[in-house]
Amino acid sequence: MNITVEDLKAKMDAGEEFLLLDVRTEYEREIVKLDGGMHMDVHDFDPDRPDLAAWKDRQIVCMCHHGGRSAHAQHALLQHGYSNVLNLDGGIHAWALRIDPSLPTYD
Numbered sequence: 001m002n003i004t005v006e007d008l009k010a011k012m013d014a015g016e017e018f019l020l021l022d023v024r025t026e027y028e029r030e031i032v033k034l035d036g037g038m039h040m041d042v043h044d045f046d047p048d049r050p051d052l053a054a055w056k057d058r059q060i061v062c063m064c065h066h067g068g069r070s071a072h073a074q075h076a077l078l079q080h081g082y083s084n085v086l087n088l089d090g091g092i093h094a095w096a097l098r099i100d101p102s103l104p105t106y107d
Contacts, residue, residue, distance in 0.1 A: 002089040003061060005099050011061075018059040021052070023073045024092070028065060032092060032104050042069045047080040056082050063088040065106075 003011075011018060020037030022029065029039060038052065042064065046052070060077065062070035067090055074087045088095075096103040 001086055002067070003086040004089050005095045008061060008088060008095075009099050016059075018061055019052075019055045021060050021062045021070075021073065022064070022092075023062060023069050024064050028106070031106050032096065034063070034092065034095065037063075040073075042073055045073055045076060047077055047082070057084070059084045059086070061086045061088055064091045066091045066093050 020034060022033065022037055022039045023042040023045065024039075025041050025043070026039075033039075040046070040049065040052065060082065062073045062077070062085060064070040064073075067087060070091060071087045074085045077085045090097075092103075093105055096105050
């Protein structure tokens with residue numbers, strides 16, 4: 001299941017509890033990132049990492065550049081028994097275009 005950037009912004013504004021899991025590379029995060037959340041490069045992805053496993057029964061929103069890698073992370077988490085995992089549709093690129101145009105974009 002996906003979540004739009006508009007719905008994610010509404011969750012943030014409402015102060016809802018969720019984990020934003022950024023699965024981009026550190027290089028990409030140096031260009032642009034959203035505050036808070038957790039970083040785990042998809043190439044080193046470990047669903048059993050203790051600080052991530054603490055969220056097994058709570059909501060996680062996976063994010064990458066456009067939504068492809070985060071969809072893979074979402075699938076891996078669901079396969080490992082995580083119960084409430086969403087994929088950010090369009091990734092941080094969509095966030096920069098539709099929510100915060102002051103953020104840089106990249107290819």
